[in-house]
Amino acid sequence: MESVSDQTIKVNTNIYIIGNGVIAKALAVALTLRGKQVTILRGSVDDQPTSRELLEIETDNNTLQAEVTISTLNNHTRLDGLILLTNKSFGNRELAEKLKFKAKHSPIVFLQNGLHIEDSFIGAGFTELYRCVLFVTSQSVSTNKVRFRPVASSPIGVIISSFDNLDAIVDELNTDVFSFRAEPNIQTVIWKKAISNCVFNSICPLLEIDNGVFHRNGAALQIAKTVIAECVAVANQNNIRLTEHDVLENVLTISNMSDGQKISTYQDILNKRETEIETLNFAVAKVAQLSGSIKVPVTTLLGQMTKLKSELFRM
Secondary structure, eight states, X not given: XXXXXXXXXXXXXXXXXXXXXXXXXXXXXXXXXXXXXXXXXXXXXXXXXXXXXXXXXXXXXXXXXXXXXXXXXXXXXXXXXXEEEOSOGGGHHHHHHHHTTTOTTSOEEEOOXXXXXXXXXXXXXXXXXXXXXXXXXXXXXXXXXEEEEESSOEEEEEEEOSSOOHHHHHHHHOOSSSOEEEOTTHHHHHHXXXXXXXXXXXXXXXXXXXXXXXXXXXXXXXXXXXXXXXXXXXXXXXXXXXXXXXXXXXXXXXXXXXXXXOOHHHHHHHXXXXXSGGGTHHHHHHHHHXXXXXXXXXXXXXXXXXXXXXXXXXX
């Protein structure tokens, strides 16, 4: 099959989803039910045979099922198609090394949290990179079943590309269950989501509480406001135009819609897995340090405590 980067993306192109978490499963079911050719690739597992598994997603309205191909990267010498990264972003450096021999000129869409998560791929010379900011809540119910709820259409924008494939990629991925839209100003959206994640992914695990705490508890909300103020100041200094009000509204919207749901970092800690805190609180702190004049002490301290908690749980 001809590489999709050689021309505009084709209808019914292969779609490879790297990662096997809740987002990967929800995407795989939604796209398969739309008639797409979908393969989930376990990014951190090798030497496993290809299999077919029945996956299930539970939404507000009904339960959807689809049989999906599950494989591993080393089973494929080349990935000709659209590649979606849903793995944890701390694995991107190693993944970029693996993919540069299999998919260097295929379009790659990052569906991951954090700032500057594309850097390893840019440094490795990938030519077509896109970033998606997920506006969904999701949680694992069992091994092959996830609970999934969209908050809004998830925007996709260009990080690096020599030609215009964005609209075609959005069309290829968009479904009634898991919807996407093109976003011309993706960096502002990335920062807004990253700041919100700095709130949820540090405060909730440390309090050992669900996402709904911020609309239920004034003291927790006040800590969130402090983090938001620090991070927005860093964003503004780096020409990202956000207001504290905009981010706070986003945090409260998510909090209201996800009562009872645990944020991914809290789930990772409970399951003794590494977290993405390095690309959230620590990434903002790094940008602040490079900027010189802005300090983010609360954001940094919460990140340090979250990292320590994760390490203690994995001992």
